[in-house]
Amino acid sequence: MTDGTNAPTSWRLRRSELMLDRPRILGIVNVTPDSFSDGGAFLAPDAAIAHAERLVAEGADVLDVGGESTRPQGAAPVSVDEELRRVMPVIEGIRSRLPAVPVSVDTVKATVAEAALDAGAEIVNDVSGLRLDPRMAELCAARGAAVIIMHSRGGVSDMATFAHAVYADVVSDVLEELGAQLRVAEQAGVAADRIAVDPGIGFAKRSEQSLAVLAALPRLAAMGHPVVVGVSRKRFIGEITGERAPHERVHGTTGANVVALTRGARVFRVHDVRAAREALDVAWAVLQAGAAAVEVGA
Numbered sequence: 001m002t003d004g005t006n007a008p009t010s011w012r013l014r015r016s017e018l019m020l021d022r023p024r025i026l027g028i029v030n031v032t033p034d035s036f037s038d039g040g041a042f043l044a045p046d047a048a049i050a051h052a053e054r055l056v057a058e059g060a061d062v063l064d065v066g067g068e069s070t071r072p073q074g075a076a077p078v079s080v081d082e083e084l085r086r087v088m089p090v091i092e093g094i095r096s097r098l099p100a101v102p103v104s105v106d107t108v109k110a111t112v113a114e115a116a117l118d119a120g121a122e123i124v125n126d127v128s129g130l131r132l133d134p135r136m137a138e139l140c141a142a143r144g145a146a147v148i149i150m151h152s153r154g155g156v157s158d159m160a161t162f163a164h165a166v167y168a169d170v171v172s173d174v175l176e177e178l179g180a181q182l183r184v185a186e187q188a189g190v191a192a193d194r195i196a197v198d199p200g201i202g203f204a205k206r207s208e209q210s211l212a213v214l215a216a217l218p219r220l221a222a223m224g225h226p227v228v229v230g231v232s233r234k235r236f237i238g239e240i241t242g243e244r245a246p247h248e249r250v251h252g253t254t255g256a257n258v259v260a261l262t263r264g265a266r267v268f269r270v271h272d273v274r275a276a277r278e279a280l281d282v283a284w285a286v287l288q289a290g291a292a293a294v295e296v297g298a
């Protein structure tokens, strides 16, 4: 569904619909020993499930469970078996403890996505944008999964480095490459209203390139799909604020999220849910009041 401006008013998930009449928050549940900001903190399933419950209590709308890091220092790829061993007990635990909360699985592997969908996940968050596993697009289509197509280049071990960060024009190139992956999804039969797009902040992008794509989000939003952004605690924020410790980057994250909201993003992937919930709800209320004032004045 879209409103008059081509902006989707909802995102169709596998079983439910996420209304986009307010900012939506994807709470991050990293079940990894090596994630750049919270690696190892929630490796035990019970700790990860308790963390997920906390994120929902703080206002997360969706839980994004991932078992393979793409850390900027270069990540060690994880086997299918190991990734399944990490994420499945957590997805199953969340489904039984928080049955009303949609779950997204952050994976580039169709086998992992399939097991997660079997266990009740509704969204496949593929940071390779359906590039790395030739089975992924078909699987998502066959299962009616919602999909986040994120922009990146390279493989798991180098996609969050600068190895592929050479662009003729970063914004145009990102839009073109995302457009190509949207066609892959649609040709495989993924329904257009199940697809969200994400510019892949920090993925094959230096800080100035991440800033350029954030500034140009209206062009991404004009593709007509919900826009997801993942700025949380990322390196470009540390470079601007001087905060070296990722968990100290919450205020910088808030600044980036609020601007992304004003430029068309509607779904925000964050570690610090409470800060994002409060900041985005207040920013949204002001934007809505502004829209009403324009209507009154018209």
Ligand code: HH2
Residues within 6 Å of the ligand: 028, 030, 032, 034, 035, 036, 037, 066, 068, 069, 070, 071, 072, 106, 125, 127, 148, 150, 198, 200, 201, 228, 229, 230, 231, 269
């Ligand atoms: N960023 C990361 C992982 N998954 N998914 C989407 N859709 N968008 C993003 O920007 C994104 C993502 C990287 O962050 P994180 O999970 O915190 O770290 P790590 O890759 O080290 O696990």
